[in-house]
Amino acid sequence: MSEPAFSTENDPRIGWEAADKPPSRSEAAYRKDATDNDSVIRLRGITKEFERGGERLRVLQSLDFDVARGSFEALMGPSGSGKSTLLNLIAGLDRPTSGSIEIDGQRIDQMNESKLASWRANSVGFVFQSYNLLPVLTAVENVELPLLLTPVAASERRKRAQTALRVVGLEDRMEHFPRQLSGGQEQRVSIARAIVTDPLLIVADEPTGDLDRQSADDILKLLETLNQSLGKTIVMVTHDPAAAERATITRHLDKGRLK
Amino acid sequence: MTFASLAARNVLRNKVRTVLTIMGVAVAIVTFLLLRTVLSSWTAAADFAAKDRVVTRHKITFVMPLPKRYIDQVRQTPGVKTATYANWFGGRNPNKEDQFFGTFAVDPDTYFVVYDDIAVPEGDLKAFKEDKRGVILGDVLAKSMEWKVGDEITLESGIYAPPADSQWTFTVRGIYTAKSRAVDRSSLLLHWDYMNDSLPEGRRDAIGWVVSRVTDPSQSAGMGVTLDKLFDDQDVQTLSQDEHSFNASFLAGFSAVLKAINFVTLAILLIMTLIMANTIAMGVRERTSEYGTMRAIGFMPKHIVFFVVIEAAVLGLLGGIVGVAIGYPFVERGLGRYLEENMGTLFPFFRVPPLMMVAALGLSVMLGLLASVIPAYLATRIRVTDALRRVV
Numbered sequence: 001m002s003e004p005a006f007s008t009e010n011d012p013r014i015g016w017e018a019a020d021k022p023p024s025r026s027e028a029a030y031r032k033d034a035t036d037n038d039s040v041i042r043l044r045g046i047t048k049e050f051e052r053g054g055e056r057l058r059v060l061q062s063l064d065f066d067v068a069r070g071s072f073e074a075l076m077g078p079s080g081s082g083k084s085t086l087l088n089l090i091a092g093l094d095r096p097t098s099g100s101i102e103i104d105g106q107r108i109d110q111m112n113e114s115k116l117a118s119w120r121a122n123s124v125g126f127v128f129q130s131y132n133l134l135p136v137l138t139a140v141e142n143v144e145l146p147l148l149l150t151p152v153a154a155s156e157r158r159k160r161a162q163t164a165l166r167v168v169g170l171e172d173r174m175e176h177f178p179r180q181l182s183g184g185q186e187q188r189v190s191i192a193r194a195i196v197t198d199p200l201l202i203v204a205d206e207p208t209g210d211l212d213r214q215s216a217d218d219i220l221k222l223l224e225t226l227n228q229s230l231g232k233t234i235v236m237v238t239h240d241p242a243a244a245e246r247a248t249i250t251r252h253l254d255k256g257r258l259k
Numbered sequence: 260m261t262f263a264s265l266a267a268r269n270v271l272r273n274k275v276r277t278v279l280t281i282m283g284v285a286v287a288i289v290t291f292l293l294l295r296t297v298l299s300s301w302t303a304a305a306d307f308a309a310k311d312r313v314v315t316r317h318k319i320t321f322v323m324p325l326p327k328r329y330i331d332q333v334r335q336t337p338g339v340k341t342a343t344y345a346n347w348f349g350g351r352n353p354n355k356e357d358q359f360f361g362t363f364a365v366d367p368d369t370y371f372v373v374y375d376d377i378a379v380p381e382g383d384l385k386a387f388k389e390d391k392r393g394v395i396l397g398d399v400l401a402k403s404m405e406w407k408v409g410d411e412i413t414l415e416s417g418i419y420a421p422p423a424d425s426q427w428t429f430t431v432r433g434i435y436t437a438k439s440r441a442v443d444r445s446s447l448l449l450h451w452d453y454m455n456d457s458l459p460e461g462r463r464d465a466i467g468w469v470v471s472r473v474t475d476p477s478q479s480a481g482m483g484v485t486l487d488k489l490f491d492d493q494d495v496q497t498l499s500q501d502e503h504s505f506n507a508s509f510l511a512g513f514s515a516v517l518k519a520i521n522f523v524t525l526a527i528l529l530i531m532t533l534i535m536a537n538t539i540a541m542g543v544r545e546r547t548s549e550y551g552t553m554r555a556i557g558f559m560p561k562h563i564v565f566f567v568v569i570e571a572a573v574l575g576l577l578g579g580i581v582g583v584a585i586g587y588p589f590v591e592r593g594l595g596r597y598l599e600e601n602m603g604t605l606f607p608f609f610r611v612p613p614l615m616m617v618a619a620l621g622l623s624v625m626l627g628l629l630a631s632v633i634p635a636y637l638a639t640r641i642r643v644t645d646a647l648r649r650v651v
Contacts, residue, residue, distance in 0.1 A: 093555055093643050114559060121557020128647065132552040136268045141260050146556045148262060157260075193556070 040200065040233050041067035041090055046099035048085050048256075059085045061256040063099070072227040072234045074247035081253040083237040084205055090235055091203045092120050104200055121149045125194025125232075127223075129206035131186040133178040133193075140165060140174040143192045150197065164192035168222060184215030191222055195232070202226065204236040208243050220246040262562070266569035269542065270577070277574065280538040284578020284627075287531035288619050289586040294524045295615050296590060298517065300598075300606040302510060303440045308502035311340075311476040312373065315486050316468040316505075318496040322347075324465035325495055332489050338482050339471045343369035346467040348454060350414035350427065350447065352404060360400050360603075361446040362414065364454040373470050376439040383408065383433025391453045393432035397444035399603040401434050408433060414447075422457040437607070441506075445603030470502075528626060535578075535630035539571050543634040550638055551646025560639035567635040568628060575627020579620040586619075587611055 043065040050057045059082045067073055067090075075083045088094040089101055092108045101109040108119060126132075133142045143161040152160070165174055168188040178186055187207060194202050204223065208216035224246050226232045236247060244250045252259040270277055299306070315333065317323035324346070333342045343366050350362035367388045371377055379387075379395060387393045396406060406412055414427045421427045429449060437444050455463050473482045483499035490497045500508065510517070543550075550563050595609040 088644050091555070093647075117554070117557050117559045120555065124556075126552075126555050128552070130548075132548065132647070134549055134552075136272050137260070137265070144260055145265075145553070148260070148265075149557045154261070 038068055039066035040069040040071075040104050041065065041235070042100075042102040043086075043089070044100045044102075046086075046089065046096045046101070048082070048089065048094070049097045059256050060089075060096075063256065063258060065090075065251075065258065067233060067235060070227070070231045070233055071249060072224065072247045073236070074244035074250040075235065075237045075253060076239070076241070076244050076250060077253035082256045083253050086253065087203050087205055087235060087237050090201075091124050091126065092116050118149075121146060122197060123200045125191075125197065125199040125202040127187070127190050127194050127202065127204035127207045127236075129209040131178070131183070131190045131210075133186055133189055135178050138175050138177055139170060139181065139189045139192075142178070142189055143196050146193060146197050160196055161192070164196040165189070167195065168192045182215070183211050184218055187211060187215070187219050188222065191219070191226070195226060195230075200233065202232050202234045204234060206237055206239065208238065208240060216240070216243065262565060263569060266566040267573050269546070269566065269570045270573050272542070273545075276538060276541070280534060280574060281578045281581055283534045284531050284575060284623060285581035285585060287527050287534075288579055288582025288623055289589065290527050291524060291622070292582070292586040292590065292611055292615060292619055293594070294520050294527075295618075296595075296609060296611050297606070298520055299612055299615065300609045301513070301517070302507075303608050306441075306503075308441055308506050309376065309439075309472075310479060310501070310503070311472050311474075312502040313471045313473055313479055313482050313486065313499050314468055314502055314505035315471065315483075315497045315499040318487075318498045321468060321509075323495075324467055325469065325497065327464040327466050329490065329495075329497070330466065330469055333469050333471055333486060336471075336482075336486060336489065338473055338475065338478065338485065340474050341369060341372050342469055342471040343373040344451070344466040344469050345370065346451060346454065346465075347418070348414075348449060349416050349418035350449075351417070353413060353415050355404065358403065358601075360404075361443060362416075363446060363448050364451040365448045366451050370448065373472050374442075376437065376442050377435050378438050379433055379435045383435075387432040387448075390430060390432055391450050392429050393450065394429040395433040395435055395448045396431060397442075397446050397603065398434050398436050399600050399607075400445035400447060401431075403445065403600055403603075406431050419454060419458060419462075440608040443603060443607045444599070445607070528622070531578075531623075532626045532630045535571060535574055535627055536633060538574065539567060539631050540634040540637070542570065543567060543638045547641055547646045550641055551643050554641075554643040555647060563638045564635045567638050568631045571627040571631030571634075572624050573627075575623040575625070575630070576620065578627075579623025582623065583616050583619055587616060 043063060046060050046063040046065070047058065048060040050059060063086070065086070075086060077083050085094065089096055090103070092103075092111075096109055099109070100107060103123065106119065108116060111119060134145065137145065140158065140161045143164050144157050147157040147160060162171070162174060165171055168191050170185060170188050170192065173181060173185060173189075178189070181189065202223075207223070208219055211219060220243055223234055223236065227234050227248075234247075236243070238244055315325070315329070317325055327344070330342060330344050333339055345366070346364040348362040348364045351360075352358060371379060371384060383395065387395050394412070396404075401407065408431050410431045412429050412431060414429065416427055435444075451466070471482070471486070473479055479501035483501065486499040487497050553563065554560075590609065590611045595611075598606040598609040
C-alpha cells in the first residue's frame with residue numbers, strides 16, 4: 001500500500017505502519033492460533049433465541065466460536081442459519097440469550113449499553129450490504145462520522161477521513177454525496193468509514209451482496225488488503241462462494257450450529 | 260462537521276416538506292402575532308392608563324349619571340390636583356351611520372389638563388374653548404370622515420334629543436393627536452355646556468363620570484376610597500377606580516371575546532406543534548436505518564435525541580423567523596394603519612409589540628422542541644438490529 005499511514009501523534013490506536021503488517025499466513029495457522037488461546041474473538045456456549053408471534057425461536061444453539069487475531073473469516077450458510085445473528089453478537093449489536101462473548105479479553109456480553117456503544121465505536125468497523133451511508137453527508141463527512149465520538153480535533157478528524165478515503169482509492173470523490181457515487185464506490189466509502197478509527201475488528205454483512213461481479217471483486221480485494229497489509233481481523237457473512245474464497249477461513253452455519 | 264451541523268443538515272433533507280412545514284409554522288406565527296396584537300391593542304387603554312388618574316362613576320353602572328355638583332366636592336378633596344367630567348354623547352354621523360366613533364361632552368377648560376396625553380395645537384384649543392358649538396376631533400376620525408378645521412358638521416345622538424326644531428350641529432375647531440398609546444385618536448369632543456343647555460330642564464346638570472388627577476399616584480386606590488366616602492351618605496353613591504382598573508372593568512364586558520381570542524391562539528399553537536411533530540416523526544421514520552447505522556458505529560440514544568431535538572428546534576426557529584418577517588411588515592405597513600384609521604375606537608394603536616416578536620420566536624423554538632418529544636423518544640426505542648434490517 002503506497003498510502004501514508006495515519007498519524008500516530010495524537011492517537012496511539014491509529015497505527016497503520018508497514019512494520020505492523022503481519023505476514024501472509026495459511027488457514028491452518030489461523031485455526032491453530034484460534035485453538036491455542038490466541039483468539040481475539042472467543043464465544044462460548046452461545047444460544048440466541050427470538051420471540052416471533054408468541055413463539056420462541058432458537059437461532060443459535062450452544063455455539064462455541066474462536067477467531068484468531070488477524071484472521072479473515074467468512075461465515076456461510078443458508079438463509080435463517082444464524083449468520084447475521086452471530087455477526088451481530090460478535091459486533092456487540094445484540095446480546096446472547098446465554099453464553100459468553102469475549103473480544104480481545106473483554107466480556108462484551110456483560111457491558112451495559114453505554115459501555116458497549118463506546119466499545120463498538122473504538123473496536124469495531126462495520127461494512128453493510130446496503131452501504132448505509134448518510135445521504136446528507138459527503139464521502140469524507142461520512143467517513144468522519146465515527147470520529148465525532150472521539151476527542152480528536154476537527155482538523156485531525158478531516159485529515160484522517162481523507163487518508164482513509166485514499167486508502168480505499170477514493171481521493172477524487174471526497175466531496176461527492178452518496179447519490180453521486182456508484183454502488184462499488186459507496187461500499188468503498190463504507191469501508192473507509194469502517195477503518196477510520198483503526199478498529200480491532202471489521203465485521204462485514206454481505207458486503208458484496210448489492211454489487212456487480214467486478215465491483216464485488218474490487219471490494220473483496222480491498223478487504224483482503226486490509227487483512228493482509230494492516231492486520232485487521234475481519235469476519236464476513238456472505239452467500240457468495242467466490243467471496244468466501246477470498247477469506248482465510250470459511251465456516252458454515254446450519255440451523256444455528258457450526259458445521 | 261459537528262453534531263449540530265449534522266443535525267441542522269437533516270432539516271434540508273426533504274426540501275419541499277421542510278418548506279411546507281416552515282410555511283405552516285410561519286402562518287401560525289403570523290396568526291399568533293395578529294391575535295396577540297388585537298389583544299394588546301384592545302387592552303392598551305388599560306395597560307397604558309395614567310397612574311395618577313382616578314375615575315369616579317355611578318356605583319351601579321357607568322351608564323347612570325352623577326349630579327354635576329359632585330365635581331366641586333371632588334375638586335375640594337385634599338390629594339386631588341385637578342378634576343374634570345364628561346358625558347357619553349352617543350353621536351354618529353348620519354351620512355356614515357355604520358362608522359362608530361366615541362363622542363364625549365367635556366368641560367373644555369379642564370378636560371385637556373386632566374388628559375394631558377392628548378395633544379392639541381394651542382390655537383385649536385383656544386378656538387374650541389371660545390366656540391360653544393365647537394368640537395375637537397382625533398386625527399384618525401378627521402381623516403376617515405374627511406372633516407377638517409372649519410367644517411360644519413351634523414350629528415345624531417341616540418341618547419340626547421337635539422335642540423328644539425333643530426339638529427346637533429357643530430363646527431370643527433381643532434384636530435388632536437396622541438402622546439400616549441392609551442389615547443383614542445378617533446373620538447369627538449364637544450362642549451358639555453352646549454349639550455346641557457339644550458336638554459329639557461329635568462335632564463340637566465347630570466354628568467357621566469368624574470376624572471381626577473391625584474398628587475400621589477401610588478395612593479390612587481386610597482384616593483378612590485376617600486372620594487367614594489364623600490358620597491356615601493348622598494342620594495347617589497359612587498365607585499372610584501384608578502384609570503387602569505376603570506378601563507379594565509370596561510374591557511371586562513368583552514371578556515368572552517378576549518377568552519375566545521386566547522382559545523383560538525392556543526388552538527393555532529397546538530396545530531402548529533402537531534404539524535411540526537408530524538414532519539419530525541416522518542423524518543425519524545424515514546431515517547430509521549440511518550439511526551441504526553449510527554447506533555451501530557457507536558452513537559448513543561442521547562446523540563439520536565440530540566439530532567431529533569435540534570432538527571425540530573431549527574425547523575421551529577426558521578418557521579418563527581419567516582412568520583415574524585411576514586407578520587411584522589404586514590401589520591406595520593398595512594393592517595395596523597388600516598385598523599387605526601378605520602377602527603380607531605377599538606384599536607387606537609395596532610402595532611406588533613417588539614416583545615411579542617421575541618416571544619413568537621421563542622415560542623416557535625419551544626413548540627418545536629415540544630413537537631420533538633415523542634419522535635425523539637421513539638427514535639431511542641429503535642433496536643439497532645431491527646433498524647439495520649429496515650430497507651431504505
